[in-house]
Amino acid sequence: MTGDAEDRVLLHTSGRAAHVVLNRPKALNALDHAMVLRIEEALTAWEHDPAVEVVVVTGAGERGLCAGGDIRAIHDDARDGDGTASAAFWRDEYRLNARIARYPKPYVAVMDGIVMGGGVGLSAHGSVRVVTERSRIAMPETGIGFVPDVGGTHLLSRIPGELGTHLALTGEQIGAADALLCSLADHYVPSAALGPFVDDLSILPVPEAVGRHARKAPPGETAERREWIDACYAAGTVEEIVRRLFAHGDPAAKEAAETLLTRSPTALKVTLAALRRARRLGSLERVLDQEYRVSCAALATRDLVEGIRAQVVDKDRRPRWSPSTPEEVTDTDVERFFAPLGERELGLAEPVGTGR
Numbered sequence: 001m002t003g004d005a006e007d008r009v010l011l012h013t014s015g016r017a018a019h020v021v022l023n024r025p026k027a028l029n030a031l032d033h034a035m036v037l038r039i040e041e042a043l044t045a046w047e048h049d050p051a052v053e054v055v056v057v058t059g060a061g062e063r064g065l066c067a068g069g070d071i072r073a074i075h076d077d078a079r080d081g082d083g084t085a086s087a088a089f090w091r092d093e094y095r096l097n098a099r100i101a102r103y104p105k106p107y108v109a110v111m112d113g114i115v116m117g118g119g120v121g122l123s124a125h126g127s128v129r130v131v132t133e134r135s136r137i138a139m140p141e142t143g144i145g146f147v148p149d150v151g152g153t154h155l156l157s158r159i160p161g162e163l164g165t166h167l168a169l170t171g172e173q174i175g176a177a178d179a180l181l182c183s184l185a186d187h188y189v190p191s192a193a194l195g196p197f198v199d200d201l202s203i204l205p206v207p208e209a210v211g212r213h214a215r216k217a218p219p220g221e222t223a224e225r226r227e228w229i230d231a232c233y234a235a236g237t238v239e240e241i242v243r244r245l246f247a248h249g250d251p252a253a254k255e256a257a258e259t260l261l262t263r264s265p266t267a268l269k270v271t272l273a274a275l276r277r278a279r280r281l282g283s284l285e286r287v288l289d290q291e292y293r294v295s296c297a298a299l300a301t302r303d304l305v306e307g308i309r310a311q312v313v314d315k316d317r318r319p320r321w322s323p324s325t326p327e328e329v330t331d332t333d334v335e336r337f338f339a340p341l342g343e344r345e346l347g348l349a350e351p352v353g354t355g356r
Contacts, residue, residue, distance in 0.1 A: 005034035010060075011042050015202030016053040018046045022122075025061025031118045032070045033089040039122075040096050047104060054106040056201055057123065064136070065110065068117025069093065071144065074299075075308035083299035090149070090295050091346060093118065094288045097151045098348055101125035101284050106206045110198070111135050111179070112191055121150025124184045125284070128206055131176040132191040133218060137184060140171030144311050145264040145303030145319065147271045147294050147337070154287035155184060157278040161226060162233035168271050169233075169241070170259045177220030188217035228253045238268045238326045264303045264319070265326040270294060270337045277338070285348035290338065292346035297337040 010021040020039055022029035046052040059065035069089070077086045100107055100122070109123030112132045120139060123129055131137070139148040139156065148156060148168050156164030159182045166172065167182070179185040189197050193213045200209040222229075232244035232253060238260070245257035260268060274294055278287045298304045302322050310319035323329050 005038040009035045009038045017202045018052045020057045023060040028067035029059040030070045056108045058110045064114030066119030078299045079305045097121040129185040131185040136173045138173040142263040142267040145307030149291045153274045153278040154284045157275045161230040165233040166229045177217040178222040187214040189213045269329045289346045294337045
């Protein structure tokens, strides 16, 4: 990879604001390990700098904040290496996600354009999350044989009803109004006003800057789908969810079922289990610990390599999943993803009782 982390993450201060600019526009600002470490280092320095009163995160280019992690590198590591590079990346990335959620100063994430996977982890845990009419937010991991991570199962499990289950399993993209409905964002600012908004953060308290530029978001689509989403995704298994979606009668429900049948069956079942467990785990740190177990386990599966190959490397969009149907994925297969890692645990959460 060309360029240093200093080129891929630009840092500067302006007035009371410190800025993180993800600067890989040709790669849709995808995150790599060095970028994660540079952001972490900057947050540490700014936390102890009294001149910095707010941190602002934006993406270079016109297409989005961040399309996620550098999954091609993960593909190569899983296929040709021993997985240690990916595990090390996730360890620092998930620690950064937790750091963002607990950051003591306002953390303003400008979620303009595409915000997916690792981009959600970098933004949706922040204290002030701004979307625009161009925002397209998603956790599309099941389409590459993976499971929502970066605290995604924590965020999605806390959405009212079963909207989070729908988004996690299908990987569907949502816009500004739906992101606000799902509590993945806080304010809508038209993209044309982002420049003045960011400028004002350098001179004004965050609530005042938000008040100047925030507007009512254009209508979304998810609210009107709540009835069939809640009814179908409340089922206990992926197979039953698919059956209910096909039987419901709403064309959008049938479309969701057809989408699920294109996703990795193993990833679907593990994702459903991870979401249900995340609801019980409570804290973000405990969920991130669980996600780290799941992600490390995914490195040893055929579906992760195959999914990234089909979507990103060869781009034939025809992954050959193994097993090929949800019915073939056993409870034992799913349980393996949650097995303790011993000394390799992420260990963000403080031990509580038995940990169950």
